[in-house]
Amino acid sequence: MNFPPQKSVRAPVFFWRGVLILLPLALLAGLGIYSLRQDRLLAEAEARDRCQTLAGDYARAIVLSLQNPAPQAFSEITLDANGNLLAIGGSRSRAAMLENALPRPLPETALTPEQRHAWQAARTAESMQKGDAAALFGKFIVLGPPTPFLTHARYSLALLRAANRDPAADDLLRQVEEDRKTFSEGGLPLFLLAQYQRWKLAGPGRASGESLCSNAVEYPTLISPLLLASAPADSVKWLQVWQRDEAARNFFQFLQPALTNNAWRRGGFWVHWQEGDWLVFATQARDSISLAALPVSRVAAAVKKAEPSGQRQASYAQPGIELAGREILKSDPSWPLLAAAGAPLFSGSNLTVSERLARPDLLYARARTRTQWFAALILVSAAAAAFGLISAWRGFHQQRRLSEMKSNFVSSVSHELRAPIASMRLLAESLERGKIADPGKQKEYFGLLVQESRRLAMLIENILDYSRMERGGKKYEFEPADVAALVTDTVQLMRPCAAERSVELDLRINAGAGAESFSCDSLALQRALINLMDNAVKHSPPGGRVVVGLDGGAGGLSLWVEDNGPGIPAEEHGKIFERFYRRGSELRRETQGIGIGLAIVQHIVEAHGGRVAVRSAPGQGSRFTMELPRT
Numbered sequence: 110m111n112f113p114p115q116k117s118v119r120a121p122v123f124f125w126r127g128v129l130i131l132l133p134l135a136l137l138a139g140l141g142i143y144s145l146r147q148d149r150l151l152a153e154a155e156a157r158d159r160c161q162t163l164a165g166d167y168a169r170a171i172v173l174s175l176q177n178p179a180p181q182a183f184s185e186i187t188l189d190a191n192g193n194l195l196a197i198g199g200s201r202s203r204a205a206m207l208e209n210a211l212p213r214p215l216p217e218t219a220l221t222p223e224q225r226h227a228w229q230a231a232r233t234a235e236s237m238q239k240g241d242a243a244a245l246f247g248k249f250i251v252l253g254p255p256t257p258f259l260t261h262a263r264y265s266l267a268l269l270r271a272a273n274r275d276p277a278a279d280d281l282l283r284q285v286e287e288d289r290k291t292f293s294e295g296g297l298p299l300f301l302l303a304q305y306q307r308w309k310l311a312g313p314g315r316a317s318g319e320s321l322c323s324n325a326v327e328y329p330t331l332i333s334p335l336l337l338a339s340a341p342a343d344s345v346k347w348l349q350v351w352q353r354d355e356a357a358r359n360f361f362q363f364l365q366p367a368l369t370n371n372a373w374r375r376g377g378f379w380v381h382w383q384e385g386d387w388l389v390f391a392t393q394a395r396d397s398i399s400l401a402a403l404p405v406s407r408v409a410a411a412v413k414k415a416e417p418s419g420q421r422q423a424s425y426a427q428p429g430i431e432l433a434g435r436e437i438l439k440s441d442p443s444w445p446l447l448a449a450a451g452a453p454l455f456s457g458s459n460l461t462v463s464e465r466l467a468r469p470d471l472l473y474a475r476a477r478t479r480t481q482w483f484a485a486l487i488l489v490s491a492a493a494a495a496f497g498l499i500s501a502w503r504g505f506h507q508q509r510r511l512s513e514m515k516s517n518f519v520s521s522v523s524h525e526l527r528a529p530i531a532s533m534r535l536l537a538e539s540l541e542r543g544k545i546a547d548p549g550k551q552k553e554y555f556g557l558l559v560q561e562s563r564r565l566a567m568l569i570e571n572i573l574d575y576s577r578m579e580r581g582g583k584k585y586e587f588e589p590a591d592v593a594a595l596v597t598d599t600v601q602l603m604r605p606c607a608a609e610r611s612v613e614l615d616l617r618i619n620a621g622a623g624a625e626s627f628s629c630d631s632l633a634l635q636r637a638l639i640n641l642m643d644n645a646v647k648h649s650p651p652g653g654r655v656v657v658g659l660d661g662g663a664g665g666l667s668l669w670v671e672d673n674g675p676g677i678p679a680e681e682h683g684k685i686f687e688r689f690y691r692r693g694s695e696l697r698r699e700t701q702g703i704g705i706g707l708a709i710v711q712h713i714v715e716a717h718g719g720r721v722a723v724r725s726a727p728g729q730g731s732r733f734t735m736e737l738p739r740t
């Protein structure tokens with residue numbers, strides 16, 4: 110018969126199973142790490158966007174807040190497009206007045222010779238305090254001189270009349286007051302002087318000095334402080350305005366070099382004035398430019414006012430503000446910059462609001478929680494995968510070992526069966542052919558035949574028992590038995606076997622063992638004992654000694670078999686009870702056996718509620734003890 114050529118059978122490999130278990134985990138971890146990274150990048154990008162908007166809004170709000178300065182800030186210096194001073198205190202006429210406050214002699218060439226003559230006569234009489242000065246001024250006025258001379262003449266005449274308590278003085282002064290363009294030769298506005306004189310002339314019960322004070326402030330002159338001082342009751346608030354304007358004027362004086370150098374056009378600058386730092390910057394009005402100057406404390410207040418409300422701020426970011434080259438709000442430069450935005454103070458742009466990442470823990474809080482969850486998930490999956498891998502690995506190995514042991518078992522069984530059958534056949538054939546004539550020899554042959562068949566029977570009995578145990582079909586029948594007698598009989602039974610190997614059998618039954626009526630399956634117990642004794646005899650050297658002992662106590666019996674064979678290393682004490690396990694390699698094994706003896710012993714003892722203990726070490730023999738509890 111021809112068998113088809115057989116494919117070589119590959120040994121099962123564990124590698125791919127491991128890959129299948131670990132691959133999903135690796136994929137999950139890779140995907141997770143990638144998506145966590147994306148998460149982080151997204152959070153960062155969102156933060157940058159948000160901070161950009163925040164910084165821009167903040168910068169614009171600061172500019173607005175600076176351009177609506179608090180009172181008492183210098184916001185009233187007005188320049189023309191070229192940076193020339195137009196007004197201080199917001200009033201053009203006042204600035205013009207300041208400009209005109211210079212000595213200006215009257216242009217006598219504008220007078221006719223007759224008028225000039227009359228004018229000079231009146232002036233001389235006035236300076237010499239002659240009595241006809243009033244009449245001379247009257248004559249001059251009648252000549253109809255040009256306005257500045259007329260106003261001057263009226264004013265001088267009014268003063269002369271007033272000195273004589275002439276009520277016509279008031280009328281003259283009122284006329285002078287109407288001309289706001291004429292100045293005294295010392296550069297003082299005559300209308301203001303006239304107003305002062307009228308107010309003084311009115312005496313007790315006169316009208317309030319409010320208008321006088323407001324004019325004194327509105328048209329600043331050297332005598333403004335004097336005028337204000339003359340009407341103290343009405344001047345308190347105007348005095349304040351005056352002082353503020355004075356400060357502005359002084360400040361302007363101080364700023365003059367910077368203004369000519371156009372520093373304000375670059376968007377703002379800092380100056381140190383009167384023991385404090387001031388921010389000077391320009392704002393565009395409709396047809397002029399107005400300079401504002403704020404002390405540093407007010408700048409800080411304006412910045413504070415512009416601060417975005419709590420909900421609009423990003424909890425993780427910290428703003429930093431730089432204004433005209435000075436850090437108004439500090440932030441740590443080592444924090445990563447998220448965004449920066451500027452806003453022009455004037456035409457330049459030297460306000461920068463930056464947002465830095467101060468609390469990365471808050472920004473990445475969500476990502477971190479997710480990372481923690483993911484790490485936990487990966488850990489649990491890894492643990493599960495590791496557990497799966499290990500148990501699969503163990504299962505795989507057990508399977509492999511079992512299948513190896515099974516195949517060894519088959520070859521051992523065939524070998525163990527063949528040997529006694531062969532020797533029995535040889536003995537029986539020799540007897541049958543009548544070759545053995547000597548009756549002594551014949552008896553020995555028959556003895557050997559009995560022994561071999563007993564061994565065969567024992568082997569088969571063991572195999573059958575084992576297969577019953579495997580199928581779970583093994584039944585134990587418990588009944589009281591005399592274990593001491595059972596042990597004695599069994600030792601007797603095994604004597605020929607031991608003798609065959611020149612091994613001495615010794616029996617030590619403890620008299621007080623209390624084994625006369627012990628509930629057990631006596632047949633099974635005997636099988637277990639035979640197996641232990643068979644092993645002990647098998648492993649004993651020729652001339653060795655096997656001791657079988659029975660001890661007892663209140664708890665139960667302890668049945669042991671001891672030999673002085675090669676012993677078993679501690680690490681194999683567990684394995685020898687496994688089915689099909691035999692020590693050493695198949696080829697080098699010296700003893701007979703199929704590897705189920707001890708498994709059967711253990712099964713039987715456990716069925717009795719006991720356990721088998723082994724005490725053995727290489728070179729020191731072995732002692733197997735069956736501990737059987739009393740039920």
Ligand code: ADP
Nearest residue numbers: 644645648685691692702703704705706707731
């Ligand atoms: P078998 O004897 O058929 O090989 P067992 O299950 O009875 O199978 O024993 C398992 C193994 O334990 C044996 O192969 C042997 O190596 C070892 N063993 C058992 N009893 C002894 C002993 N008394 N001394 C040394 N080794 C022993």
